[in-house]
Each structure stands twice: as structure tokens, then as C-alpha cells.
Amino acid sequence: MSAIELKNVSFSYVLSETEIVRAVRNVSLEIEEGSFVAIVGHNGSGKSTLAKLLNGLLIPDKGTVKVFGIDTKEKSTIYEVRKNVGMVFQNPDNQMVASIIEDDIAFGPENLGVKREEIVERVDWALSQVGMLEHKKGTPFKLSGGQKQRLAIAGIIAMKPKVLVLDESTxxxxxxGRAEVMRVAHELNKKEGMTVICITHYMEEALEADRLIVMSDGKVVLDNIPKLVFAQSKELLDYKLTVPLATQAAIELENLGISVGKDVMNKEELVERLCPLL
Amino acid sequence: MSIVVKNLQFTYSANSPYETRALKDVNLTINEGDFLGIVGHTGSGKSTFIQHLNGLIRVQEGEIEVFDIKLTNAKKPKPDLRKLRSHVGMVFQYPEYQLFEETVYKDVAFGPKNLGLSQEEINDRVKEAIELVGLDYEKYKDRAPFELSGGQKRRVAIAGIIAMKPKVLILDEPTAGLDPSGKEQILSLIKNLKEKCSPTIIVISHDIDEITRFANRLVVFNDGKVAFDEPMKELFKHQQELVEMGLDIPLAIKIANELKAKGIKLGENIVTMSDLLREIVIAYNKKNGTNIDVSKIRKSVFNFDFSNSNQEEVFKDE
Incomplete structure (x- = not known):
């Protein structure tokens, strides 16, 4: 079943009467429930706009976004959409609302009208999911960036969304800190079956996803398993992106006539291919 | 010698429950012409340290000499902070958030204006700085900074600092949050600035694969102290200790280690990806009797190669 479905979605920012930025242009996508999807693209490619379209923070100018069948355009059901799609943003300091960690995590479920006993349960569950239970009574301001972002994730998952969107959260x-956050995201995906959509500039993070979507100039230009996307290194360069460092090394070795294959993705694969040759 | 730091100590929120000793006896000499990389995990004291260098944090204990300006905890004589800040330019993390003027020209002119320069000199400097960061002066000078793309804003913010013609330029995580091509642009800009603007450059970075591409000296902060201070290629003799401190080591070293563990003989001194490729080619030639030319290895293995083209042109494409 698809968790999110986009059909011919377009969105533009109107800066002035003469200046319009077409951020997302006629994008159609289906995100499968339970999948781990990475989205990459250069600055201004439209990936963050796309993320904000997924939970109705932005409403498409054209086309439809459906979250578990619910159209984000419908004002009456928008809370149903937001409850299902939780978002974590870039700056950890902008996402704290309370001075005690357990209060911060309780904020979301409280606003959803969850019963007190259940809130207490959810706070403990969410904090243990991100490995921060021991900090429950502490204050968020003294934490490291990675801890703060894990806290932001806990605050979101306490609302029990089915989809977690990480918008350049690392x-x-x-x-x-990056490794901590990515580990938590993968655990939520594997153990809880949560659908994760991870927007990132780090090709190494994108490599770990089930599916990699590349955006450029508001359009989806590549969409496949990461290994096959990164095999198209020339196209990626045109889209102002790159491939993981180990892949770069493999490409250069190929160019020099040492055939390790251009589909090497990480250091383990590179070492494995090199061993018989050296 | 540009900057000499002796026995520097700093404590946040002293005599309170939140007391944190951020710097514990830091000694460091930064020489003219250094391309210095500072690494260390979050909370190691590196940001506290650099904020001392242009007087944003007052010295509590120890002393710093920046060119001829002495910084100590003594109330008198007061150090000439204006002069200090014209010598040491600081580009913070996400500097684009600090743009505030109505036009790119005004924003870049803010620093030089505060130095009390003549209008003519200000004009010259603003024009030079904007062109140096790769933006077309005539096209951008009257634009509002907020209309620009993220990477362009960051370059305007850097122009505002270099318009003060600092002798030392400090950049804190200059590539954070940029896409791969934006990163490459900023990196080649920094190299360019070293040649054309500030002979001494200090960069804080978390990305060890990135910093080893340009720094010629690396300083590692750990627990408020300078743990290592080595020429770039020498630092990784201490790779075991670096890993224990929770720091990353370059991917090329990790790959070389694994190959060596499998019995493959590679030369010493592998730090960057180019080093690794060179040694792989040598080993390959030896085993297979081939004659692949190591000089054919490209410096930047696979990236947005700005070296052949005029940098200004590349930037203007955006």
C-alpha cells in the first residue's frame, strides 16, 4: 500500500508580480508504506518544498497529495494528515518547546488530545526509541546537537505518525551526531515499520536507503535503488551532485585501466574488488 | 608569527552549578601563511578558542598576542579591538543568517565603513570583495541579499568579512548545509582567498576527508586542550588516539588499513584519496607488470572541476 501519493504536483513561490519560483514541477510519486526513501538534490532543487507538501504545510498549486488516501487540500482532515506525517527539520535549536525534556515530548500528544496515562507511556516509549530515556527529567539546552535532534525525533514519534520526514536533519x-540520528531512523523503520523519508546532502546517508530519488529544478530526475542511481555518475554531476567517496575512487581506477567496476559503493566493496588485483 | 597563545584557560558560568571548563591550558602558535585546520568533536573547545582570537571572548587566564596586540585579563590598557578585528576576520557557521542590510553593497560595506575608511576606499573594497567571491558586482550590488540563493548569500557574507582585508581569516564550518557543488565552490573560494586576500587561513571542519584536501597543518582539540598539532600528513600517525577521541579518520586511510590487513603492500604516507590511488597504481603495476602512469591520477578524483575554468565564470552560472 502506498503511504503517500503525489499526482502531477506543482508548487510555485510568488516573490513579486514578476518573479515566480517554480519550486516543484509536475511531480508524481508513490511512497510505499514501510519503505526508507532518501531524496537528494542541489540547493534549490525543490526537495524541501516537496517535504513540506507531504504533510500539508504547503498545499499544491496543481495536482494532489494524498496521505493514506486523504487529500492534503481538505481543510477538515488536515490534522489527520499532520498526525500521520511527522517532520524533523534542520536546526535542533528551533524545535524545542519546553525546558524539561519529558514536557517537550508530551507537547505533541497533548495537542492531539491523548489521555494523560497514555501520554506518560508514549513519552517513555519515544525517549527509549531514541536512546534518551535517562535524560527524561533533564533540560534540552545542555545537550549535544545529535542528542537534540534525537529528542526532536522523539517529540515527533510520540504523536505516533506512520511517516517520518527528516528534512536535512543531520x-x-x-x-x-549524524550517525546517531541515522541509526535511530533506521531502527524506527526496521522495528516499528515506520515509513522514513530522508532528505539529505550526504551521499553516504542516501546509500543506506531502499530507494533514492534525485531532484533537479523541481523535477524528479532519477528514482531507483541507490546502487543504480549512483551508477549514473555523469548524470549526477549534471545535477550538481556527487557519488560516495569510495565510488569516486573506483571510477578513477577504472579510468586508469584498473577494473574494479564503477558500481562500488563503499569501502568494503572497494577493498574486496581490489584484493585480487594487487 | 601571527598569533601566539599561551596558557589560555576559559570557564563558562564559573561558580555556578553549570560551570564548564571549556579551555584548559591551550598553547598554540599560528604562523603567517598557515593553512590551518582545526578538528575536534562538539564541545572540545574549538569554537571557544577561535572566539578569543578576535576578542569576542575576553581572556580569563593566559595571554594571546595577535600581531602586535596583546590580549590578557588585565582591565588596562584596553586592547584596540577595532584594529584586532580588522586583522582577524571571522566567518561564523551559517554566516548568511547574519546578512541584514537592504542591498548586497550595503551589507559588504558595513565592515569597511566601521573601520573609518574614505568613501572611495570603501567603494573599491566592496567591489573587489564581491568580485573575489565570484559574484558580478554590477549585477548584484543593488540586489536584496534575501533574493539570493543559499550559496550566494554565504558568499556575500564572506565578502563582508574580506572587505576588511583581514590578515587572518577564520571560517567555522564554511561548507555546512551546502550541496556537493556548493561545497566545492566554497572550497575553491577559500583556496583563492588564501592567494589573493588573507595569507593565513584557519578552518574549523567536521569533515576530515574535506579538510585534508587543503590544510597543511592540523590541530586537534580534545577536552579543552590541544591534543595534537602536526603537519597535515603527520597527524594520522596518531590515528589510534584520534579514533579513541571519537574523531573520524580519512576514508583513504581506512581503505589502506584494510588492504594492508589483507597482506597487500602499500607505501607509507597515505592520507588523501590521491595518495591512496597513487599507491594502488604502484602496487598494481608491480603485480601485473603494467605501466600505468601515476601522474595521470586527477587531483580531484571526481568533482566539480573548477581548476580549468575561470572561477568567476563558474560562479556566475548559478
């Missing part, structure tokens, strides 16, 4: 983190 961009401001150090390598350790």
Missing part, C-alpha cells in the same frame, strides 16, 4: 551535526 546537516548541522558532527559525524557522531
Amino acid at each position: 546537516a548541522m551535526l558532527d559525524p557522531q
